[in-house]
Amino acid sequence: MIQLSNIEKVYRTKTIETIALNKVNLGINKGEFVAIMGPSGCGKSTLLNIMGLLDSPTAGTISLDGQAVTSFGDKKLANFRNKKLGFIFQSYHLINDLSVLDNVELPLLYRDGVSGSERRKRAMEALEKVGLSARMKHYPNQLSGGQRQRVAIARAIIGDPEIILADEPTGNLDSVMGEEVINILLNLNKTDGTTIVMVTHDEHMANKTQRIIRFFDGQQVN
Amino acid sequence: MMKNYIKIAFKVMLRKKYYTALSLIGISFTIMMVTVFASFIDSVIGANATEVNRNRTLIFDKVSMYKAGKETASAPSYPFIEKYVAGLESTEYVSAFTDISYVSDVNGRLQGHHLKLTDENFWKIMTFDFLEGKPFHQTEVKTGARVAVITEKAKEYFFNDQQAVGKSIAVYGNSYKVIGVVEPAVGYSKAYADIYLPLTTDTSVYSKPNEISGSYCAMLLAKTSDLKKVRTELRGRMRKIRNHVSGVDSVKAYAFTALEQFSKSSSFRDDEPEYGKTAIALIVVLILFMLIPAISLINLNLSRIGERAEEIGIRKSFGATSRAVINQLVIENIIITLVGGLVGLGLAIYASQLLVVVINSFDPLFKIPEGSLILSWRVFASSLFSCLLFGLLSGVYPAWKISRLNVIKALRGGNNL
Known part of the structure; x- marks a missing residue:
């Protein structure tokens, strides 16, 4: 499902060169739930951003769902992100000016041929799945952290993506809320067969996934 | 999608009250000035209820007589x-x-x-x-x-x-x-x-x-x-x-329409009018009239839009193309400009009446009618067109700039422009 070959990411300034990822070769199968672990600054989030086509590698190739995406232009990348990928961020990244329902609808806004009523219906279904249908008219700043992350999950799944990329989805939550969120993800993986790649610091959460990939200094260590 | 854009445009306007007020004041005053100016020009050269045939009415108001050169x-x-x-x-x-x-x-x-x-x-x-x-x-x-x-x-x-x-x-x-x-x-x-x-x-x-x-x-x-x-x-x-x-020895007669008299290059020629220099000067003045406030608005928009980097990052993460981002921000800007423009048109009605009062105060014996600078549909339409142009002019560059922002950088928030 996800194939990374010889991925390198180097950040260069005038005086310093930082290697964030060093020749990473990694494959993730369809339907897998994988956790990526490692100390801060080891390149986990950079790797996830490259997998999610939010950032480009300095060298190496990425293949997602059988397609070599490294050379995609803006339009193709956007289309790929819209249809195949769903993101969950540690700090939720919800648009505060939009209601919960409008936030969840967002990915379908950029998908051709989806009517307003269809968007609304699917957003309500996604909110139902994460147990937040009662809050659809609320705004993000009226919700707790756990609720916001559930809204973010609803937004990530509304477009039926094949891959969900979660960057420390429980990082800002207490253990109870964190548990709720990981259970939703586990359920998505189990029932819908969605491939999930989750970056986490939490060993307990990571142990619930099928595979743990460990990183250190920009390299895979296991 | 348009509904979403309109919704967010108004939300942003209400949330960023300072920027909104500043933008609206700038836009409405510019549109007011343009409208009053256009209204005056229109009364001088445009067709009106009494002069419906103004485009084919030539005014012959000058003869030149030549004798021994x-x-x-x-x-x-x-x-x-x-x-x-x-x-x-x-x-x-x-x-x-x-x-x-x-x-x-x-x-x-x-x-x-x-x-x-x-x-x-x-x-x-x-x-x-x-x-x-x-x-x-x-x-x-x-x-x-x-x-x-x-x-x-x-x-x-x-x-x-x-x-x-x-x-x-x-x-x-x-x-x-x-x-x-x-x-x-x-x-x-x-x-x-x-x-x-x-x-x-x-x-x-x-x-x-x-x-x-x-x-x-x-x-x-x-x-x-x-x-x-x-x-x-x-x-x-x-x-x-x-x-x-x-x-x-010879006589020249000068007969031109009001528009030709206003815009022709030379008042010393009796042949077909050339619009060259005067028309270019007029267009340059009008563009400057719009451009200077537009540049200020571009700066204001760079700050306003720059603060929305996170939102743009989110939209791009979920499938918005750079073009979709530009479209959204330009449409938002046009909405704000139209709101300002409508305020400006309202102000222009009062300002043109005020101008008549001021003109009349200089010569109280020979007052021009109070309705002398009433906005015609032509002026109204050209002012609305100016609003759109203004919205486009001041919105495209900041929108284009933020649309090119790296998604990760954008998601970090803060003003990135």
């Missing part, structure tokens, strides 16, 4: 118009007129009046709305009948708004019988006056029958929009003058 220019005399300009085949009507002023005293109330001495064709070229009576005809002009057509404003002054037709007014010691009352024409047009009299009531009109120069103008209503034909015919007639009028 020396030029003397002036307005033409009435006999000259009657003899050499009236009856051009390419024209439907030719009307002569002159404007003079008169101060009357009714019951101790001093009032200045714009008088127009004209002929019967004036009423055929213009489409006045008669509230009472009728215009003067050929017989009255031929016989020099002391009749008058007055405006509603003059009627109010002379007759306290009572019926005027059949009653008399005194102008320069002579009594004129009112035969018609009209709605006033636009303040800055050739149709405008308070009192219209047959030009033959001016006893000096034929005093020098062979004089070319005088104090009259002529309006030439062309049969078709081919104004070149009229000017060619007029030039042909002027060439013949050499044989008829002694003392001049």
Whole structure:
């Protein structure tokens, strides 16, 4: 499902060169739930951003769902992100000016041929799945952290993506809320067969996934 | 999608009250200025209810006489118009007129009046709305009948708004019988006056029958929009003058529409007008008029949009293309500009009335009508178009800039522009 070959990411300034990822070769199968672990600054989030086509590698190739995406232009990348990928961020990244329902609808806004009523219906279904249908008219700043992350999950799944990329989805939550969120993800993986790649610091959460990939200094260590 | 854009545009406007207020003030004042300026230009050159045929009405208001290479220019005399300009085949009507002023005293109330001495064709070229009576005809002009057509404003002054037709007014010691009352024409047009009299009531009109120069103008209503034909015919007639009028080697007649007079490059040529320099200067002034506030607004928008980097990052993460981001931000900007523009149009109505009050305060005796700068649909449409242009001009660059931002950088938030 996800194939990374010889991925390198180097950040260069005038005086310093930082290697964030060093020749990473990694494959993730369809339907897998994988956790990526490692100390801060080891390149986990950079790797996830490259997998999610939010950032480009300095060298190496990425293949997602059988397609070599490294050379995609803006339009193709956007289309790929819209249809195949769903993101969950540690700090939720919800648009505060939009209601919960409008936030969840967002990915379908950029998908051709989806009517307003269809968007609304699917957003309500996604909110139902994460147990937040009662809050659809609320705004993000009226919700707790756990609720916001559930809204973010609803937004990530509304477009039926094949891959969900979660960057420390429980990082800002207490253990109870964190548990709720990981259970939703586990359920998505189990029932819908969605491939999930989750970056986490939490060993307990990571142990619930099928595979743990460990990183250190920009390299895979296991 | 549009609903989402509109929704967020208003949310952002309400959330960023300082930026919104600053933007709206800038936009509304710019649009107000543009509208008042356009309204003035429109009253000078545009067609209006009285001058529906303005685009094919040529004003002949200048003759140049050449003798031994020396030029003397002036307005033409009435006999000259009657003899050499009236009856051009390419024209439907030719009307002569002159404007003079008169101060009357009714019951101790001093009032200045714009008088127009004209002929019967004036009423055929213009489409006045008669509230009472009728215009003067050929017989009255031929016989020099002391009749008058007055405006509603003059009627109010002379007759306290009572019926005027059949009653008399005194102008320069002579009594004129009112035969018609009209709605006033636009303040800055050739149709405008308070009192219209047959030009033959001016006893000096034929005093020098062979004089070319005088104090009259002529309006030439062309049969078709081919104004070149009229000017060619007029030039042909002027060439013949050499044989008829002694003392001049050649004569040039200048006949142009109000728009041509306003925008042509040179006032010393009697051939087809060239719009080059004046039109370019006018366009440059208008662009600067819009560009300077647009640049300020671009700066304001760079700050306003820059603070929305996170939102743009989110949208791009979930499938928005750079073009979709640009479209959204430009549409939002157009919405804000239209709101500001509508406020500006409202302000322009008041500002144009205020301008009339200010103009009238300089010359309280000769006041122009209060409705002299009323916004026409043309001005309204061009102002709305200006709003759109303004929105586009000030929105495209900041939108383009943020659309190119790296998604990860954008998601980190903060002002990244």
